[in-house]
Amino acid sequence: MPVPDQEPLPLTTDAEIAALVPALSGQEVIAVDTEFNRTNTYRPQLCLVQFAAGSRSALVDMLSEADYAGVRQLLAEDSGLKLFHAAKQDLEALQLTFGWLPNRLFDTQIAAGLVGHPAQAGYATLVEKLLGLQLDKAATRTDWSRRPLTESQLRYAREDVVYLLQVYDQLREQLLAAGRYDWALEDSAALLNPALYVMEPSAAWRRLGGLARLTIPALARARALATWRERRAQSIDRPRQWVLADKALLNIARADPPDAATLARVPDVPPAVARRQGQQLLDALAQGNDALKEDSLDLQPEPRPEPPDPVAFKALARLVGDCADGLGLAPEILATRKELAGLLRGEHEQRVTSGWRREIIGAELLAAV
Secondary structure, eight states, rough: OOOOOOOOOOOOSHHHHHHHHHHHHHHHHEEEEEEEOOOOOSSOOOEEEEEEETEEEEEETTSSSOOOHHOOOOOOISSSEEEESSHHHHHHHHHHHHHHHOOOOOEEEHHTTTTTTOTTOHHHHIIIIOOOOOOOOTTTTTTSSSSSHHHHHHHHHHHHHHHHHHHHHHHHHHHHHHHHHHHHHHHHTTTGGGTOOOOOOGGGGOSHHHHHGGGGHHHHHHHHHHHHHHHHHHTTOEEEEEESSSHHHHHHHOOOOHHHHHTTTTTTHHHHHHHHHHHHHHHHHHHHHHHHHHHHHOOOOOOOOOOHEEEEHHHHHHHHHHHEEEEHHHHHHHHHHHHHHHHTTTTOGGGGGHHHHIIIIIIIHHHHH
16 A cells, blocks of 8 residues: 655644545545643643545644534544554543544554554554554654644654554454454454543542542542542543642541631642632532431442452463464453453453453353353
8 A cells, every 4th residue: 555645734724624524535444643742631632633544644733723523524424444553542532522432443553462463562663563664753752732843743643644554454464364353343343432531520439549448438528529529620621630639639538627727737738729629628528428428329449359269360361371372362362360350250241251252262261260
């Protein structure tokens, strides 16, 4: 497949982006990548979306004032298979920015693992191994929000999609020859689940460390505080740790301060947070305490899972290792250690026991537990 022609500059106007749709639509595959910043925001700041298909490549500037309906048409409505490499962060950026995901997905990192490459093979590594080209990765860590973008940034962004088409061609041939192309489609499609990328505020407490060491009343308050923090982080688009660090949140939950003056003395609570958000924090504490009184919460923290029986675990790991060796795959592509431990605890509804893995190894593992 020839390298697509280059657009000289990112597209920034309604007309330019609208014209991209007929130019790329109807292709069998469309290579896609995104560039974003995520240092001082809750959501990834989507700065650039790159496309390549057929004889055309283009970069869309996501910081302009343009109408991005054409981006949605290409990614969420066009029939072409959307090629990404290591897609999860790109998908998160799209979901949290627009509220939608591509309609069809092929992840070349997943595909590469299914034909014997390391499970987390990087894009530049695959380009070098499969195409014999060395990419300049100097712009890997860069501020994509600065305008104008440099020539180095533009080259880097374009190369992230134009060679992806050729990488796909080679991986597809290898997958078809091995009878594993459908495996790659199945595993890629599993990433198109919005729940993977959207944090519900009411569930944010589960990300807190040290829950098992909290008393039941403190746990009720920590849940309410975590819900407040998540909602605030989302509303002001700032990292949750900037709103209130985990350590401070847990200290407040334990102390249960009755007023603003006491709250200000809780260890690790920044004075500015106590001053500006004090009443909201006290309100959240009250909500947690009220829920405790009403007995309206299931307040038992999830127990730490018991370690699996080492003999049984080794037996399952041996089955997976032998199967993986026979297929030329990394064992974790078939089943992770966490999944094996879950099987021994009776958790039988897992990735390894469904889809193509069930026939390859899952049924055998279930028979062994």
